[in-house]
Amino acid sequence: MKGLKTFSIGGVHPPGRKYLTDRKEIINAVIPGTFVVPMSQHLGSPSECLVSVGDKVSEGMLIGKSSGFISSNIHSPVPGTVKEIKDIYLPNGMLSKAVVIELEGEFDRLGKEQDTEDWKSLSKEDLLGIIAESGIVGLGGATFPANVKFMVPKGKKAEFLVINGVECEPYLTADHRLMLERADMILEGIRIISTIVEPERIAIGIEINKPDAIEAMEKAAEKVSFPLEVVPLKVKYPQGDEKQLLKAVTGREVPSGALPIEIGCVVSNVGTVHAVYEAVVLKKPLIERVITVTGGGIKEPKNLKARIGTPISSLVEECGGFSEVPEKVVVGGPMMGFTIYDLDTPVTKGTSGILALTSKEVKNTLRTSCISCGRCVNACPMGLNPTTLFKYIDHGEYDEAEQIGLLDCKECGSCGFICPARIPLIQGMRLGKKMLRKKKVKA
Amino acid sequence: MLLKILFSFLSVTLLGGLLGVGLAVAAKLLAVKKDERIGDVESILPGANCGACGYPGCSGYAEAIVNEGASLTLCSPGGAEVAEKVAEIMGQSVEVSDVKMVAQVHCRGTRDTSKYTFDYNGLADCNAMMILYSGDKECKYGCLQGGSCIAVCPVDAIGRDEENRIWVDKDKCISCGKCIDVCPTHVMKWVPYDADYIVACNSKDKGAKTRKYCTVGCIACKICEKKSGDGGFVVEDFLAHIDYDMKGDRTAAVESCPAKCIISTKTAKAEIDEVKETVKVNDEN
Numbered sequence: 105m106k107g108l109k110t111f112s113i114g115g116v117h118p119p120g121r122k123y124l125t126d127r128k129e130i131i132n133a134v135i136p137g138t139f140v141v142p143m144s145q146h147l148g149s150p151s152e153c154l155v156s157v158g159d160k161v162s163e164g165m166l167i168g169k170s171s172g173f174i175s176s177n178i179h180s181p182v183p184g185t186v187k188e189i190k191d192i193y194l195p196n197g198m199l200s201k202a203v204v205i206e207l208e209g210e211f212d213r214l215g216k217e218q219d220t221e222d223w224k225s226l227s228k229e230d231l232l233g234i235i236a237e238s239g240i241v242g243l244g245g246a247t248f249p250a251n252v253k254f255m256v257p258k259g260k261k262a263e264f265l266v267i268n269g270v271e272c273e274p275y276l277t278a279d280h281r282l283m284l285e286r287a288d289m290i291l292e293g294i295r296i297i298s299t300i301v302e303p304e305r306i307a308i309g310i311e312i313n314k315p316d317a318i319e320a321m322e323k324a325a326e327k328v329s330f331p332l333e334v335v336p337l338k339v340k341y342p343q344g345d346e347k348q349l350l351k352a353v354t355g356r357e358v359p360s361g362a363l364p365i366e367i368g369c370v371v372s373n374v375g376t377v378h379a380v381y382e383a384v385v386l387k388k389p390l391i392e393r394v395i396t397v398t399g400g401g402i403k404e405p406k407n408l409k410a411r412i413g414t415p416i417s418s419l420v421e422e423c424g425g426f427s428e429v430p431e432k433v434v435v436g437g438p439m440m441g442f443t444i445y446d447l448d449t450p451v452t453k454g455t456s457g458i459l460a461l462t463s464k465e466v467k468n469t470l471r472t473s474c475i476s477c478g479r480c481v482n483a484c485p486m487g488l489n490p491t492t493l494f495k496y497i498d499h500g501e502y503d504e505a506e507q508i509g510l511l512d513c514k515e516c517g518s519c520g521f522i523c524p525a526r527i528p529l530i531q532g533m534r535l536g537k538k539m540l541r542k543k544k545v546k547a
Numbered sequence: 548m549l550l551k552i553l554f555s556f557l558s559v560t561l562l563g564g565l566l567g568v569g570l571a572v573a574a575k576l577l578a579v580k581k582d583e584r585i586g587d588v589e590s591i592l593p594g595a596n597c598g599a600c601g602y603p604g605c606s607g608y609a610e611a612i613v614n615e616g617a618s619l620t621l622c623s624p625g626g627a628e629v630a631e632k633v634a635e636i637m638g639q640s641v642e643v644s645d646v647k648m649v650a651q652v653h654c655r656g657t658r659d660t661s662k663y664t665f666d667y668n669g670l671a672d673c674n675a676m677m678i679l680y681s682g683d684k685e686c687k688y689g690c691l692q693g694g695s696c697i698a699v700c701p702v703d704a705i706g707r708d709e710e711n712r713i714w715v716d717k718d719k720c721i722s723c724g725k726c727i728d729v730c731p732t733h734v735m736k737w738v739p740y741d742a743d744y745i746v747a748c749n750s751k752d753k754g755a756k757t758r759k760y761c762t763v764g765c766i767a768c769k770i771c772e773k774k775s776g777d778g779g780f781v782v783e784d785f786l787a788h789i790d791y792d793m794k795g796d797r798t799a800a801v802e803s804c805p806a807k808c809i810i811s812t813k814t815a816k817a818e819i820d821e822v823k824e825t826v827k828v829n830d831e832n
Binding site for chain 1: 665669670678681
């Protein structure tokens, strides 16, 4: 274990539980009759809805148009008719407009041979245009529009392109399976991105709990003409976060409030790289993604390639349903995911997993008082002091919390996970950020 | 021996005298001039240090009035009376309406009467609850009962009953408006102090939807408008409002309201008294 790279401050070791699905091949999910496609699936302003009730849509048709610099296009996952446009709650608890599409008519792409595009003649701008058109966002969970991320601002140079194959969230195996099964496509995707970004070095970081993925990527890297460094990393949460990954792989630290390009780095998740490959080579917009459906409460955990807008209930049903009444159904990973109460909530671009957790897996113990043990301070990967932040927020002193770095918190959940008093620290941080935003709007 | 005593006695007296004169001179020469009016204004302000004016406490506000020319009408607990007295000191004139307004919760939904979508066991803070699916009640306009208003109230005028409903004691309320600012669903609203009834519902959903979510919600049936023509009832956005400028009799509307959501503010006070009484008894035991 010695000599392996990792990030320096903080971090926790939650039980991995990836064995439930890490040997299960990715299979295409059953296509249900109704899809609910939210207009806000990305970071930034919601997309502008282009369809109205009664419209016919085809597979991959543009139905939501990017409405700003940081925004993204949204495409219809299936052919059909727009039945309704309504407000729904997204898995993260936010309200969003959504288009309800009833399956109808013929698929243009599904089950048909697709021509492959020779993209090598395309310029950088053309490639960025295709990525923007296809509505690709960061599939690691933050859903930051990919075309904005790959656009290196003038005067800046990308020295490093770091591919994120860490998947540090427990339970999730979507990226892991992707690296095993589609290594060649990922490599092609990396080549496309490196044409845009023009980095000096390209590296992929993978935690050593996925030795088969490391091997697969190394094997695939031998076949290509550009040098790809496969960097095995020590297992530690939250290594899959952009900032921690860069610290681990390149040794560089992203300054507070800055983007990785400030230190000459561009980071992209393997899922995103695969989506870039599909968009550029197969001319396919982002209408499906790999989702791990797992947890102790699921009968047959699986890795499914599901279309955006599929109701979660349909995926759960495909995995044999619940083996017992789950204590919680979480969308995303167990550390950063959100608990949902309505199984008709749709899958969005940022959904990496669906977990049905049993009462054994969820510790629903009562909250007690803070004993100032300092474990959260040790665990925080950003070097913050969660207990003091929480105390400020609890007393409504949001400005003081901002002064000691509230906005650097990225809600990774390490502090809440380690807290022996079960204090809802992350919810506190979210509350603090919300109140700061509210204050700024008022002022 | 005597000389020694005399010498030390005289030298200390002399030293003390000199230093005393020095201090007196310094006090005159280096004096920091403070406007007397600050003290006068501060003595008139209520001294609750509630922060409703936006300044750090009453002394902060008094300084701001005198030094920065802050508005004289910011002290809501003091109301018209204080504003006029302050204006007298400052040699200005002010016009403040003398209707005292108090805060009231416009919702009575409990676990028994309203539908809930999930069990919430996070932070007891309404704004935190609001981030998650806009709260655990099916009705998105109602009181979340997280108690953020209770926490910010500087005079302890807000309390809960056994069913977790939140009541404001209008006699204790100093109209600082902190609870109204903090409330994310805007279910805490201003009503005049002498209002006899309030419509205890905030739902702007259509009648049928409100009925589905809650048995004590206003279903916008407009019976109140018809029964008490001069009572000032107006149904807007599927919710009844009371225009308190209309002084007509409202009892007919109250009696005929099918959802029984028009409630007396006296009831509100009686209930909170009862709660405080039980709390007291429990404390004593």
